[in-house]
Amino acid sequence: MVLKKASIVSVLALAVGAASVSAASAASVTSATKASTVQVTSSTYYVNGVSVNINTFYEKGKTLVSLKDLSSKLGARLQAVSGGVQANLNGHVVELKYDSDILKVDGADQKLTVPVKSLKGTTYVELKAYVDALGAYFVKDSSGIAWIEANVLANVDHIQWANSKAFIASVETETGREDYLVDAQSGKTRQLSIPEDASELVVAPNGEKATFTNGKGEIFVIEFNSFNPVKVSNDTNIKPELVWSADSSLIYFLQGDKGSVIAQLDPTIAKITKVLDDKVDYKANLSVSADGKTFVYTVTKPGAVVAGDKPVEADDVAIDMKGTEPQVYMYTVDPSVKDNKAVQLTTSTDDKAFIYASSDASQVGYVSIADSADKSTLVIVGKDKKVVTLFNESDVYQATLSGNKWFLLTEGNKANAFIYEVDPATSAAKQLISLPSDVSEIYVKDGAPIAIMNDGHVFVEVNGHWRPMSR
Amino acid sequence: MKWFKSLTVAAMAIALVTSTVSVVGAASSLKGKIVINGSSALLPLTLQAANEFKKANPKVKISASAAGSITGPQSVRKGIADIGAVDWDASQDVPGFKKFEGQVAHKVAVIPFAAVVNKNVKVDNLTTKQLQDIFSGKVTNWKDVGGSDADIIVVNRAFGSGTRVNFQMKALQGTDFISKGNNYKEVKSSGDMKTAVETTPNAIGYMDLVYVTSNMKALQINGIAPTEANVINGTYKVWGFGYYMTKGQPDEVTKAFIEYIQSAKFQNGSLKKLKFIPISAIK
Numbered sequence: 001m002v003l004k005k006a007s008i009v010s011v012l013a014l015a016v017g018a019a020s021v022s023a024a025s026a027a028s029v030t031s032a033t034k035a036s037t038v039q040v041t042s043s044t045y046y047v048n049g050v051s052v053n054i055n056t057f058y059e060k061g062k063t064l065v066s067l068k069d070l071s072s073k074l075g076a077r078l079q080a081v082s083g084g085v086q087a088n089l090n091g092h093v094v095e096l097k098y099d100s101d102i103l104k105v106d107g108a109d110q111k112l113t114v115p116v117k118s119l120k121g122t123t124y125v126e127l128k129a130y131v132d133a134l135g136a137y138f139v140k141d142s143s144g145i146a147w148i149e150a151n152v153l154a155n156v157d158h159i160q161w162a163n164s165k166a167f168i169a170s171v172e173t174e175t176g177r178e179d180y181l182v183d184a185q186s187g188k189t190r191q192l193s194i195p196e197d198a199s200e201l202v203v204a205p206n207g208e209k210a211t212f213t214n215g216k217g218e219i220f221v222i223e224f225n226s227f228n229p230v231k232v233s234n235d236t237n238i239k240p241e242l243v244w245s246a247d248s249s250l251i252y253f254l255q256g257d258k259g260s261v262i263a264q265l266d267p268t269i270a271k272i273t274k275v276l277d278d279k280v281d282y283k284a285n286l287s288v289s290a291d292g293k294t295f296v297y298t299v300t301k302p303g304a305v306v307a308g309d310k311p312v313e314a315d316d317v318a319i320d321m322k323g324t325e326p327q328v329y330m331y332t333v334d335p336s337v338k339d340n341k342a343v344q345l346t347t348s349t350d351d352k353a354f355i356y357a358s359s360d361a362s363q364v365g366y367v368s369i370a371d372s373a374d375k376s377t378l379v380i381v382g383k384d385k386k387v388v389t390l391f392n393e394s395d396v397y398q399a400t401l402s403g404n405k406w407f408l409l410t411e412g413n414k415a416n417a418f419i420y421e422v423d424p425a426t427s428a429a430k431q432l433i434s435l436p437s438d439v440s441e442i443y444v445k446d447g448a449p450i451a452i453m454n455d456g457h458v459f460v461e462v463n464g465h466w467r468p469m470s471r
Numbered sequence: 472m473k474w475f476k477s478l479t480v481a482a483m484a485i486a487l488v489t490s491t492v493s494v495v496g497a498a499s500s501l502k503g504k505i506v507i508n509g510s511s512a513l514l515p516l517t518l519q520a521a522n523e524f525k526k527a528n529p530k531v532k533i534s535a536s537a538a539g540s541i542t543g544p545q546s547v548r549k550g551i552a553d554i555g556a557v558d559w560d561a562s563q564d565v566p567g568f569k570k571f572e573g574q575v576a577h578k579v580a581v582i583p584f585a586a587v588v589n590k591n592v593k594v595d596n597l598t599t600k601q602l603q604d605i606f607s608g609k610v611t612n613w614k615d616v617g618g619s620d621a622d623i624i625v626v627n628r629a630f631g632s633g634t635r636v637n638f639q640m641k642a643l644q645g646t647d648f649i650s651k652g653n654n655y656k657e658v659k660s661s662g663d664m665k666t667a668v669e670t671t672p673n674a675i676g677y678m679d680l681v682y683v684t685s686n687m688k689a690l691q692i693n694g695i696a697p698t699e700a701n702v703i704n705g706t707y708k709v710w711g712f713g714y715y716m717t718k719g720q721p722d723e724v725t726k727a728f729i730e731y732i733q734s735a736k737f738q739n740g741s742l743k744k745l746k747f748i749p750i751s752a753i754k
Contacts, residue, residue, distance in 0.1 A: 157736060172735040174751055199744045215699070215743050238681070238746055240519060257515040257681065257745055282515075284522050300518055303536030305508060307545075307631075312568060315549040317542045319508050321534040351532050353525045369529050376529055397529065440527070 040119065047073040047148045048187050049467045057124065059114050064124040067096065067116075074150050076134055084116070085123060089134040089150060096125055105133040137471050147468050151187045153180055156458050156470035162224060163207025164447030168192070169458065169470065170200075181224055182469065184449060184460050193228050194220075199239075204248035211251050211267075213239050219251060221267055232267035246290040246359065254297075259283040262295055262331070276331050278342060284326070289361035293333045296357040296364050298326040299344075326352045328364050328381060345381045356401035363424060365390065365406060367399050378406060380424060391422050391429050403446030412437065419450070502530040503724035509543020509556035510633050511660055512679050513713045516580060517556060519741045520732045527731075531724055539659075540633030544571040544716045553725045555716035558582060558633020559640075562716070566639050567630065573719060577729050580713040581748035583680040584637055585689040585697040591672045594618040596691035602642055605675060608649035613673060625649060626656045626667045626676035634661065637711040638677045642692060681746040703752045712750065 038057040045054055052073050055066040067085065071078050076089040084097035095104035101115040103125075110133065117124045131138040137152040156169045162181060169189070171178045176196030180189045194201070197215030201222075204210065209223045217236040222229035232251075239253040249268075255261035258281035264273045280299055287296040303324050308316030331342035346352070350370040357364045365380040375395035381387045395411035406422040416434045419442060423429075435442075436454060443451040449461045451469070459466035507517050514537040521533035535556075543555025548571055559565050560576045586602060588594065594617055597605070604610035605623055614620045627648055628635035639645065649655055656671070658664045661682050668676045669686045680697050683689045689697050692709060701707035715729055731737055738749035 172739065174735060176739045177736075196739070197743050200740055213744060215746070217744075217746070238744065240515075240741075240744060259515075282518055284518075300522075302514060302518070303506075303508070303534055305536045305538035305542055307538050307542050312541060312545065312631075315545045317508075317538070317545045317549065317551070319506065319536055319546060319551050321506060321536065324534045324536075351525065351529070353529050367529060369532070371532070398526070 038119070045070075045073075045146045045148055046462075046465070046467065048075070048150055049185065049462050055122065055124075056127070057119075062113050062129075063127045064114060064117065065127040065130065067123040067125050067130070070127070070130070070148070074131075074134070074136060074148060076150075087130075087134060089136065092133065092135045094130065094133040096123070096130075098123070103129060103133055137468065139468055139471075141466070143465075145465060149187055149468065151182075151189050152469065152471045153182070153189060154471050155456075157456075158441070158453065159443055159451060159458055160201070160203060161443055161445035161448045161451070162203050162210070164445065166224075167443070167448075167451065167460075168201055168203070168210070184451075184469070187469070192222060192224075194222060195229075199242070202242045202244060204244045205246055206248040209248070211242050211244065213242065219253075219265060219267070221251075233265050233270050233272065235265075235272055241284065241286050243286050243288050245288060245292050250292065252286065252288050252295075254283050254286055262286065262297070264292075275333065276342065280329075280342070283329075285355040287355070287357035287361070287364075289357065290359045294357075294361035295331045295333075295342075296355075296361055297329055297331075298352060298355055299329055300324065300326045325349050328352065328355065328366065330361065330364070330383065332361075343383075345383070345385050346387065348387065354399040356399075358401075358404065358424070365399070365401060365424065367396050375411070378408060378422060390424060390427055391420065393420075393429060394418065398442060400442070400444050402444045407442065407444040409435075409439065409442045500530075501528045501724055501727055503532075503722070505531065505533045505554060505725050505728055506546075506552045507533065507535040507554040507556055507715075508546040508552040509537060509554075509716075510540040510558050510713065511537040512558060512582060512634065513537070513556040513580065516713070516732070516742060516745055516747060519745060520728070520737055523737065523741065524728055524731045528727065531728070533728065539629075539631045540636065541568065541631035544574055547571070547574060547716050547718050550718075553717065553721070554729070557714050557716055558711055559636050560712070560714055565636050566645055567636065571716065574716045575718075575720060577715040577717065577721075577733070578712045578750045579715050579729070579732050580742060581702065581710055581750055581753055582637070582713050583697060583699065583702045583707070583710040583748065584634060584641065584677055585680045585683055585709070586638075586642060586675065586677050586692060587668050587683055587687045587689050588676075589668055589670075589672050589674045590686065590688055592618055592675070592688065594690065595688070596694055598693050599642070599644060602692065603644070603646045606643055606648050607646055608652065608655075611654065621673045622654050624654050624656065624671050624674040625652075626658060626664060626671070626674050628664060628677075629657050629659050633711075633713075634664075634677065634679060638709065641709040641711065642677065699746075699748055702748060710748075713747070 040055050040057045042053045043056045054069040056063050076087045079086050087094045096116045099115050101112040103110045112126050137149040140146045153169050157172045159167045159169045161167045166183050169180045169182050179192045182189045195214050198212045201210040201212050211221050219233040220229040221232050237255050238257045240259045241254045243252045251265045255263050260281050262276040282300045283297045285298045301324050303319050303321040306318045310316035328345040329342045350368045352366045355366040363380045363382050367376050368379045369376045378391040379387050379389050396408050398409040400407050408420040410418050412418040417437050418431050419433045421430045439452050439454045441453040451460045458470040460469050517535045540557040543557040544561040546552035547555040561571045562574050562576045564570050601616045661678050664676050664678050668674045695707045702710045
């Protein structure tokens, strides 16, 4: 979003209450030795998401850090040059001269407050200036933890987990979108080779590949361990939504600008088969059961307009929006049923968002937003069309289904939002974590750490702390 | 879950150091209703955007309908819609319609239009003059524009259609249509136009480029094919912006929705997926 581009970095920190994890101090002194007139201390930093101790000292308001210690933790390569050292990281070249207050950064001089110093055979350099020069990212959170990251993407708009170890970070540009595969542990990123007109990537359940359409409507698959996407269908019909089968072998999609048709593509033979063509327009939020036989989706009916024959100036037009709320439908493929039709599961006038079907499609859950209610709730509806409230303790902002559990971002107290885990089998709701109220989105995937978007920045939970993953 | 194991205690709280900008996100406090009416061509785009916008702003309810472009600004003027979707800038005079005073036009998409003929028509290209002559009824036989000896069946959209306004302005450069005759048909929607051109031998009509099917032929105009690339490179002139009209400046909720549909995320994502052209592509 445009707003977040202009935001100042908000640094999240976990202030630990009764939690079992303990917050590390940014500069906890574990040892101290006198060296000339400065006091060298071993300070704790989180470098590339890992807690490490690095020798530092403080002078003229600046923290100087052991060049060798930080460089090795950060992954920067050092080599001796005449009268100094050269450091290389991510294509940046930084040259330091002993006792000099000049850093040569990619060929340009940069002035330091404190000259590069050598103490007992160890070279020290201004921490912030050196990190910046290498193009790395330094940020301190509110609990005092200092994070130093070698690979942090800028201006990430949204992410999705690819698998339990990596996520896809998307950066919207003026002409298209760039997608990066980010290793949530090492922080290393790799840009995926997709065309500018690619639709949003839809990750396969096996976490190894994703599918998308290009501007023509053709379908592509990109394997995460390869570089180039492969076209798997030349069909140019508009495809508003793509969905993988549970075994990651087939791609289902809505077809047509009004999403009227449900179709299936076997990407290995480029064969498209229509599943449902009932002339019902504006299907959306498609889910497919694990056995590939049941399809759940919403249908939104446009309002009815009556326009008379009077002159334009008379504004002889009337709109009836009754019954335009989305409704949940279910269609089960069964050749033995004559004139098999989709079944409408809901008729309520509430708005519906975050619609997910259970893996066997026996239940469909969604966030119900009713005009009359002061808060949104999580409800489920079964094949018997009975709607049951699953969570109504507080206003639900976002819901996602992962590993057969619901994860909700909800209203909390004044300053905070909460994450709840809800078990649809028992209706048990458990408050997991408290977040700032302006966290805009949570990202949950079975087996992966939780990630959040706050003020336009991505954070991933690491041992009870929020590691910054974008800037 | 690995994450869950490490966070079994519910008392974990998170604190901010600095936060100067509020993000419109899942926890958005935006609340309200938006009613949108007008262009049928823009309805799929509107409903797609509404579906996505709702995920970030669940408390905003969006209802949409379509009955032709002119009903969009009419509904806004009458006060029964917050947004009028229209295929031309209704704050300006266009052929057949006076401007809607006090309404503000917000560009949301680029819509290319194509002159289309039945597959039996041998002509592949027409000049602006030939199009003007055909749609005004001066030329009535395909042989006069390089085709076979057969009467031309003109299929026109009904008065009030945004596609009609754009075709008249951009392809016919403002000249008039014929309005009656044995070889003249008038249809009420893009779907009806598609059916008419596909099933009527020797027919000529026009429609949004996105609706052109393999069962008809899109003509070159002045030797330029109707393609997205030719619209963007400026050589194909028969296109228009799709607009959202509001009564004055929109309120906070309506403004947020318009900004979403104009955002790079939507313009380069779902808008392209629905085969519209982003507004930023036109320099």
